[in-house]
Amino acid sequence: MKQKGLKTDHEMNYKKTNRPFQTVFLLTGALIFAAFAIFWHNGGGTVHSAGPNPVDTGAVTQKELDEINTFEPGAFENPERCAACHREIYDAWRGSKHRFAWEDPFYQPDYLKASHETEGFTDVFCGECHAPVARRTRQLPPPDGSLFDDISKAGVSCDFCHTVKEVVEPVNVKNISDPGRIKRGPRGDGRSPIHDVQFSDIHTEAAFCGSCHNVVHPASGAVVIDTYSDWEAGPYAREGITCQDCHMTPGPGVSKNPGKSSFMAKERAHVATHFFPGGSVFFQERAGNDEQAARAREMLEAAAVIETETETFENGTALLVRVKNVGAGHKIPTGVTYIRKMWLEVTATDAAGEVVFASGHVAEDNRVDPEAVLYQKIFRDGAGNLTPKSWLAEEIAYDRRIPPKGHDEQVFQIPANSGGKYRVTVRLMYRSMSQDAADALGIDGLRVPAVEMARAEIELG
Numbered sequence: 239m240k241q242k243g244l245k246t247d248h249e250m251n252y253k254k255t256n257r258p259f260q261t262v263f264l265l266t267g268a269l270i271f272a273a274f275a276i277f278w279h280n281g282g283g284t285v286h287s288a289g290p291n292p293v294d295t296g297a298v299t300q301k302e303l304d305e306i307n308t309f310e311p312g313a314f315e316n317p318e319r320c321a322a323c324h325r326e327i328y329d330a331w332r333g334s335k336h337r338f339a340w341e342d343p344f345y346q347p348d349y350l351k352a353s354h355e356t357e358g359f360t361d362v363f364c365g366e367c368h369a370p371v372a373r374r375t376r377q378l379p380p381p382d383g384s385l386f387d388d389i390s391k392a393g394v395s396c397d398f399c400h401t402v403k404e405v406v407e408p409v410n411v412k413n414i415s416d417p418g419r420i421k422r423g424p425r426g427d428g429r430s431p432i433h434d435v436q437f438s439d440i441h442t443e444a445a446f447c448g449s450c451h452n453v454v455h456p457a458s459g460a461v462v463i464d465t466y467s468d469w470e471a472g473p474y475a476r477e478g479i480t481c482q483d484c485h486m487t488p489g490p491g492v493s494k495n496p497g498k499s500s501f502m503a504k505e506r507a508h509v510a511t512h513f514f515p516g517g518s519v520f521f522q523e524r525a526g527n528d529e530q531a532a533r534a535r536e537m538l539e540a541a542a543v544i545e546t547e548t549e550t551f552e553n554g555t556a557l558l559v560r561v562k563n564v565g566a567g568h569k570i571p572t573g574v575t576y577i578r579k580m581w582l583e584v585t586a587t588d589a590a591g592e593v594v595f596a597s598g599h600v601a602e603d604n605r606v607d608p609e610a611v612l613y614q615k616i617f618r619d620g621a622g623n624l625t626p627k628s629w630l631a632e633e634i635a636y637d638r639r640i641p642p643k644g645h646d647e648q649v650f651q652i653p654a655n656s657g658g659k660y661r662v663t664v665r666l667m668y669r670s671m672s673q674d675a676a677d678a679l680g681i682d683g684l685r686v687p688a689v690e691m692a693r694a695e696i697e698l699g
């Protein structure tokens with residue numbers, strides 16, 4: 239059987255242990271980052287045509303944006319203050335990944351490694367998204383967070399989002415902050431004793447999320463995260479179904495949450511929920527947030543279905559597996575898929591329970607079968623090697639993800655049946671981190687469990 243994919247895990251392991259490659263790799267890294275530094279500090283416009291996916295900075299340069307977005311420490315309010323009146327929203331947000339954008343135990347080691355390998359060139363870039371308040375109040379750098387106050391540590395927090403007044407471009411946090419008395423949101427008709435409210439159309443639009451959920455490498459132009467542009471090009475954008483409709487509602491699909499956003503508020507047909515669930519079952523279980531973990535599992539289970547078709551020949555059965563993305567507004571998986579893993583697990587057993595065919599199984603060392611059908615995006619660095627390091631991304635080496643309302647197909651050859659029936663189980667599996675990525679974090683004994691997203695069972699013969 240010929241599969242479409244690369245033998246990625248295998249190849250990555252090989253490169254990792256290959257010294258001469260590593261040297262070239264580091265040198266290329268240094269070159270990319272010389273370019274990175276020039277771009278970021280000079281305002282960027284000059285690198286427009288540097289890569290296949292140029293960064294269009296629009297009319298405002300990065301330097302101008304940096305100046306507009308510079309505020310005194312304390313300019314953004316502490317989320318604890320909002321909790322007094324917006325309790326439910328606060329409780330939901332507090333367990334969300336936005337709260338942990340900076341303190342995230344999986345982000346920190348990756349970020350510090352990037353900082354170390356690039357001599358600090360990535361600090362500000364990563365921080366723009368993962369510690370936006372710290373960045374805009376100039377508590378970053380230094381990269382270790384030693385200057386952060388509590389508001390900066392709270393990651394992507396209430397007052398950061400609700401004081402955004404303009405999205406310049408939905409990529410690399412190109413938005414404009416206006417912290418102060420006015421809190422912007424989807425209404426404008428409520429009354430609060432402590433702040434003003436203002437209707438803001440951008441808060442109801444996907445581009446608001448897209449300013450962070452679209453990441454382009456500033457030097458190479460490689461597309462690191464494309465959740466927004468993917469959504470924009472797909473069927474949900476055409477139907478007017480936004481990120482908020484799926485990620486700020488109670489269930490995984492479009493649903494409503496009637497009630498009040500505060501005890502002082504008006505009764506509404508829908509109050510935006512702030513759990514922002516994604517695929518992070520493992521992260522949330524580890525953090526002890528069982529409710530959030532259950533929501534993430536629900537999202538993963540709503541994303542896909544598996545269909546099968548079979549055709550029997552003399553020497554066996556051709557099993558066609560079709561994975562359909564029925565629930566996500568963007569490709570599955572999306573986001574930082576270069577460290578995540580989604581794959582197909584196929585098992586055929588005979589009447590005696592003996593395994594006659596297997597693909598995509600997890601080995602003793604918790605690694606997935608390198609021959610598995612693998613859905614993710616993987617980068618190539620400047621020396622042509624595969625790399626899980628976003629900061630070295632020069633181009634996309636491998637991208638097999640399933641578009642919204644689209645599908646992927648794979649044929650498996652199941653050997654001929656020697657009498658009796660075969661039972662075939664097909665499962666779509668997800669890990670929010672591959673075991674390689676987990677090992678690279680250097681957290682002792684970190685074993686990443688898999689979540690089943692979808693399953694199909696059939697009988698042959």
Ligand code: HEC
Binds near residue numbers: 316427431500506
């Ligand atoms: C003293 C109570 C109180 C506190 C504290 C408070 N709010 Fe509010 N806020 C309200 C009320 C009441 C409304 C009106 C809600 C309605 O009628 O729907 C409101 C509305 C809002 C809205 C909706 C804006 C719109 O019209 O779309 C946002 C956003 C908001 N608050 C953000 C915040 C943030 C951020 C904080 C913390 C920095 C905060 N609030 C602190 C009481 C409060």
Ligand code: HEC
Binds near residue numbers: 395396399425442482
């Ligand atoms: C990642 C950005 C983000 C963060 C963080 C965030 N919000 Fe929101 N919030 C939004 C968006 C976007 C909407 C509008 C959603 C919609 O229209 O469907 C919203 C809606 C609201 C509303 C209006 C609810 C309604 O439907 O009437 C209030 C009040 C509010 N947020 C308060 C808060 C508070 C308090 C916090 C912190 C505990 C917070 N938000 C954190 C993005 C954010």
Ligand code: HEC
Binds near residue numbers: 367370411450485514
């Ligand atoms: C200031 C930048 C910023 C904005 C604006 C923003 N996000 Fe995020 N979002 C992040 C970051 C950073 C993370 C990852 C945090 C981490 O895990 O370290 C994240 C995580 C998430 C996740 C969790 C993914 C998972 O793996 O579980 C979801 C879902 C999400 N965001 C949805 C939204 C939606 C919907 C909006 C718009 C209403 C939005 N975000 C706006 C920066 C942002």
Ligand code: HEC
Binds near residue numbers: 492540574
């Ligand atoms: C039709 C509903 C729907 C829409 C619209 C939608 N999403 Fe999702 N999203 C999902 C589902 C279901 C998942 C879980 C599957 C997965 O993780 O890939 C998900 C997963 C995610 C994740 C987690 C990815 C991961 O596993 O790390 C992020 C981040 C995210 N969405 C952001 C967004 C943003 C930003 C937008 C708008 C540009 C958006 N989503 C639009 C349904 C939706």
Ligand code: HEC
Binds near residue numbers: 365410451
């Ligand atoms: C423009 C915004 C943006 C920038 C800049 C950015 N990120 Fe992120 N990052 C995100 C978003 C959004 C997510 C969540 C996507 C998802 O869940 O798949 C994320 C998730 C991550 C995660 C996964 C965390 C987890 O718990 O799974 C890591 C690790 C990470 N980023 C590292 C970095 C590093 C290192 C840099 C700098 C080289 C960086 N990011 C720069 C937006 C950004």
